[in-house]
Amino acid sequence: MRERMAIIEGVRSPIAKAGGKFKDIQADTLGARVVQEAVLRSGLDFDAYDEVIIGNVAQPSHAANIARVIALKAGFSAGVSAYTVNRNCASGMESITSASEKILAGSGSVYLCGGVESMSNVPLLFGIQMKHFLETFSKAKTLKQKLTTLSHFKPSYLRPIIGLMQGLRDPVSGLMMGSTAEVLAQDFGIGREEQDLFALKSHQKAAAAREKGLFAQEIVPIVYDLDKAKIMEHDDGIRADQTPEALARLHPFFDPVNGTVTAGNSSQISDAAAALTLMSESEAKKRGIEPLGYLSGFAYTGLDPKRMGMGPLFATAKLFKTMQLTLKDIDLIEMNEAFAVQVLANLIAFPSERYAKTHLNLDKALGEIDESTLNVNGGAVALGHPVGMTGTRLVIHLLKELRRRNKERGLATLCVGGGQGASLFLEVV
Numbered sequence: 001m002r003e004r005m006a007i008i009e010g011v012r013s014p015i016a017k018a019g020g021k022f023k024d025i026q027a028d029t030l031g032a033r034v035v036q037e038a039v040l041r042s043g044l045d046f047d048a049y050d051e052v053i054i055g056n057v058a059q060p061s062h063a064a065n066i067a068r069v070i071a072l073k074a075g076f077s078a079g080v081s082a083y084t085v086n087r088n089c090a091s092g093m094e095s096i097t098s099a100s101e102k103i104l105a106g107s108g109s110v111y112l113c114g115g116v117e118s119m120s121n122v123p124l125l126f127g128i129q130m131k132h133f134l135e136t137f138s139k140a141k142t143l144k145q146k147l148t149t150l151s152h153f154k155p156s157y158l159r160p161i162i163g164l165m166q167g168l169r170d171p172v173s174g175l176m177m178g179s180t181a182e183v184l185a186q187d188f189g190i191g192r193e194e195q196d197l198f199a200l201k202s203h204q205k206a207a208a209a210r211e212k213g214l215f216a217q218e219i220v221p222i223v224y225d226l227d228k229a230k231i232m233e234h235d236d237g238i239r240a241d242q243t244p245e246a247l248a249r250l251h252p253f254f255d256p257v258n259g260t261v262t263a264g265n266s267s268q269i270s271d272a273a274a275a276l277t278l279m280s281e282s283e284a285k286k287r288g289i290e291p292l293g294y295l296s297g298f299a300y301t302g303l304d305p306k307r308m309g310m311g312p313l314f315a316t317a318k319l320f321k322t323m324q325l326t327l328k329d330i331d332l333i334e335m336n337e338a339f340a341v342q343v344l345a346n347l348i349a350f351p352s353e354r355y356a357k358t359h360l361n362l363d364k365a366l367g368e369i370d371e372s373t374l375n376v377n378g379g380a381v382a383l384g385h386p387v388g389m390t391g392t393r394l395v396i397h398l399l400k401e402l403r404r405r406n407k408e409r410g411l412a413t414l415c416v417g418g419g420q421g422a423s424l425f426l427e428v429v
Helices: 027-042 066-074 091-104 128-139 143-151 163-167 177-188 192-211 244-248 281-287 305-323 340-349 353-359 390-404
Strands: 005-012 051-055 081-085 110-118 222-225 230-232 270-280 293-302 332-335 409-416 420-427
Touching (some): 005 390, 027 110, 051 066, 066 081, 091 270, 091 293, 091 420, 110 390, 128 143, 177 340, 192 244, 270 281
Parallel strands (some): 051 081, 332 409
Antiparallel strands (some): 005 293
16 A cells, blocks of 8 residues: 655635736736745745645746746745646646655655646637737838738737637537536436525535634635735635525526526636645654645546546546545545536436446446535635636645544545546545
């Protein structure tokens, strides 16, 4: 059996609605603030780390290899290397599991892992015609050549491509992520009312957790307006006053005629960062560090991109088979709420013998998920889903909640755009 990885104190920023409080903060700046705090709370010096690994999806052009930019801005010396990982929605998990594999391979002992996303700052793009126009104009040497090039310009060249929308479309299936959710609604016969009810409960649970100060235990306050001394301390997507009536008034976004998926029962587009320290269990003991918890195993898997939302089921099946686990071994589950219908579809498929045999090549189903153990403090429908950061947040929050409840084992899992799934087995004992 492979050695467990010790996860040392993890932190995150508040999750801000895209276009809101963090809209003027670039991902590298936001990430550096959180990474710096993670190091300070670890009790380690910056020079104790072998490497920094950060998950990020949008990959801003001004900060190529954003992990390196974040590391230097956070206070790491130039001698500490850093690299960026991108596994779409699982990027924050990939940073942790990549570091785990490097530790097991003997490449290093202590890693700073995390994820960051500024969905507010995903750029607008010009199309290929505007690109060709600008290239031709830049090569024109005489006034006549420049005027000739200008005469061929068309206003349509200025029609922007929304980078965020392009990034949320799977290039293989051609479907927006929300359209893949509509596929699951059809596959499993999940209606609008059921999805809205799930969304309502997510907000209610998150609002209750915020009121109790649970999220504050993992949040690093962020100054977002220095001139006016404005500080964000809480996630701003949670609607404590959300109602079934308000959710019912929203129109389907991805299929206006027959659809059921709305902005209200989907994860919110957001900005945030999260970070933690990772080392082997033996290294933590040698240093006399009490970890937040342990990564004991993980699995990634691929599946039909049109049904990417079933990623948690596929990845968990692989994880359980590898580690000889069952749902009875799991005390709490954090399943990312990419869409309400996506989680509901997994709840149906987990105990389905037919689905297990036809899709997972298993003799029996994984079993029924006890919903009282699932996303006990709400999820991305209420909090938001900054895609590169979410995987790290799930790990941090699950470990803290296991400790609060005196429980021992948890499953952090999510679906991944493009047709993948990720599942991590976590322990606090």
